[in-house]
Amino acid sequence: MSDAASNPESSGQARSRRRFLQGGAALGAALVAGAGRPLVGQAQPAPDDPSKVLGGPLRPYGERSRFEQSVRELPADRLTDERGGSFTPLDETLGIITPSALHYVVHRGGLPDIDPRKHRLLIHGLVDRPVVLTVDEIKRLPSMSRILFLECQGNSMTEWGAPRGKTVQQTHGVTSCSEWTGVPLSLLLREAGVQQGATWILAEGADATGNERSIPMAKAMADVLVAYGQNGEAIRPENGYPLRLIVPGWTGNINVKWLRRIKVVDQPYLTRMDGVGQPTLMPDGKARQLQFVLEAKSVITSPSGGHRLSGPGLYEIRGLAWSGRGLVRRVEVSTDDGKTWRDARLQEPVLPLAHTRFRLDWRWDGREAVLQSRCTDETGYVQPTLGALVKVRGLNSIFFNNAIQSWKVAADGSVHNVHA
Amino acid sequence: MSTRRLWRAAGIVALLVAAGAWPAVAQLPTYNVGRLPTAEEVKAWDLTIPPDGQGLPPGSGTAALGKAIFEERCAACHGEKGEDPKYSRLVGGQGTLATAQPIRTIGSFWQYATTLWSYIRRAQPFDEPGFLTPDQVYAVTAYLLHLNGIIGEQDVMDAQTLPLVKMPNRDGFMPDPRPDVGPASPQPKR
Numbered sequence: 001m002s003d004a005a006s007n008p009e010s011s012g013q014a015r016s017r018r019r020f021l022q023g024g025a026a027l028g029a030a031l032v033a034g035a036g037r038p039l040v041g042q043a044q045p046a047p048d049d050p051s052k053v054l055g056g057p058l059r060p061y062g063e064r065s066r067f068e069q070s071v072r073e074l075p076a077d078r079l080t081d082e083r084g085g086s087f088t089p090l091d092e093t094l095g096i097i098t099p100s101a102l103h104y105v106v107h108r109g110g111l112p113d114i115d116p117r118k119h120r121l122l123i124h125g126l127v128d129r130p131v132v133l134t135v136d137e138i139k140r141l142p143s144m145s146r147i148l149f150l151e152c153q154g155n156s157m158t159e160w161g162a163p164r165g166k167t168v169q170q171t172h173g174v175t176s177c178s179e180w181t182g183v184p185l186s187l188l189l190r191e192a193g194v195q196q197g198a199t200w201i202l203a204e205g206a207d208a209t210g211n212e213r214s215i216p217m218a219k220a221m222a223d224v225l226v227a228y229g230q231n232g233e234a235i236r237p238e239n240g241y242p243l244r245l246i247v248p249g250w251t252g253n254i255n256v257k258w259l260r261r262i263k264v265v266d267q268p269y270l271t272r273m274d275g276v277g278q279p280t281l282m283p284d285g286k287a288r289q290l291q292f293v294l295e296a297k298s299v300i301t302s303p304s305g306g307h308r309l310s311g312p313g314l315y316e317i318r319g320l321a322w323s324g325r326g327l328v329r330r331v332e333v334s335t336d337d338g339k340t341w342r343d344a345r346l347q348e349p350v351l352p353l354a355h356t357r358f359r360l361d362w363r364w365d366g367r368e369a370v371l372q373s374r375c376t377d378e379t380g381y382v383q384p385t386l387g388a389l390v391k392v393r394g395l396n397s398i399f400f401n402n403a404i405q406s407w408k409v410a411a412d413g414s415v416h417n418v419h420a
Numbered sequence: 421m422s423t424r425r426l427w428r429a430a431g432i433v434a435l436l437v438a439a440g441a442w443p444a445v446a447q448l449p450t451y452n453v454g455r456l457p458t459a460e461e462v463k464a465w466d467l468t469i470p471p472d473g474q475g476l477p478p479g480s481g482t483a484a485l486g487k488a489i490f491e492e493r494c495a496a497c498h499g500e501k502g503e504d505p506k507y508s509r510l511v512g513g514q515g516t517l518a519t520a521q522p523i524r525t526i527g528s529f530w531q532y533a534t535t536l537w538s539y540i541r542r543a544q545p546f547d548e549p550g551f552l553t554p555d556q557v558y559a560v561t562a563y564l565l566h567l568n569g570i571i572g573e574q575d576v577m578d579a580q581t582l583p584l585v586k587m588p589n590r591d592g593f594m595p596d597p598r599p600d601v602g603p604a605s606p607q608p609k610r
Binding site: 079083109122124129130131132133137140141188191192202204208209210212260261263265267268269270271272275276279281283284285286287288289290291292293295381382383384388389391392393395396400 | 447449450451453455462465467468470471472506507518524529531532534538542546549593599600601
């Protein structure tokens, strides 16, 4: 395999900086400092032979190598630093677990600063035993861990009308996958004693917008977690520290972060997010409301937009697939603009409601090519083309764009986002 | 354990109970965790209002009263008349939802006035969430409904009248019909 395939060049500041660093750490450091990014390497180059130099001291909390520069990308056009999202660099993550520090983030009222000793979870409403629980009390209860993807329903929202994102980070970066640890919500609800007539729950976060979402009782009792762990340690502040709801396979925003209250109720409360923030507008002017499941989706992460192939030869096409309805059964890849498809290899274990890594060897002949992936989930649902989605939903629905993504490889090896 | 030690242990438990550090009666008995919330705790957080208006607090306001509050606390982001699209356009857009440039505002898109009340109460103003009193929230809500031509300038909004407001797009929503696209999808039910 060529170097380009294992570490494809690509556009974007992080990547160009990394190339400078690889060329010479001192020069790179100067350029990085000038660009206002975290200082890397400082003026000190790494030794030519690290086996001839005594290494550094023990560290109580690990950090990645100073030469690694993958970062979440914040939209350049954001109106404030408190409201909006940041995107996971999907083409630079490996396997199926997203490092917590690179997990995508969307919130609208800034990052709350929460002392876990003061944080409380209130469960009330239509229950026999309303209760206030501390974080320590929740940690004492029977726990479970699951590897689950999250995806903002706005992922790929820029791509409906034209191919706008330059990179897979921009087109698909508001999905990530973590191992989440917590208490089944069903356990808490059973203990609290759900009363007759309770059909929904209302979950609320402790942030400045008080993100509130209504969730049907059947889902709340099925597989929802009150989570405190992410990838083996406490959930990161951006991802909901110290408690968040994890609602497997359902739209990101309903996985309420900084969870402080669950009210058991008899109707959807149609909060701003439920009622007007998340509905999708159809061509007739009507809007679909209370949509939850994230339908099957996949994307080739390498090669992808902004990369450049170093020349003809063998490359490994890599990507991620997921479905909010369960297991990914199959991922097919086309390298000829959808004319023919080949089955990609799925990395075991394939887990339900988790990112699934797929791979396929591809010999690039140096001519123009269009790369696409298409996944099928365990229900038989097949990831649609953009055209099929637009035909039914029009161009105003904003959310739930799970269309097949196309990357065009030009004769010079550069890779671009296109609509096939 | 000696009698003296037992008394000492009982004393420590009593002290912990008094200090609130040991739940006198655990609310979740199986695992012996959790305590009963106080009425004040529930009242402070239980602010979300469903479409039927359940839980709306006492208080009232009119558009005439809300105008001054809006201009002082809201107009910097949303425009003097709620027309600025930069953060969220609040006014206008009726009749645009089926066009190529839909404008989603309180007047054109929102389904229930209770949602507006609840969101303002909890999350606005942006830099000072929860700052407005119930009277002020009723007044600002009334002003925004009035700017959208839904109620009159002197109409009083309170716990009784607010849930009765019929929003222009009240019937503009439908349930999720997905899966709606793709070869393996069943036909949409609607």
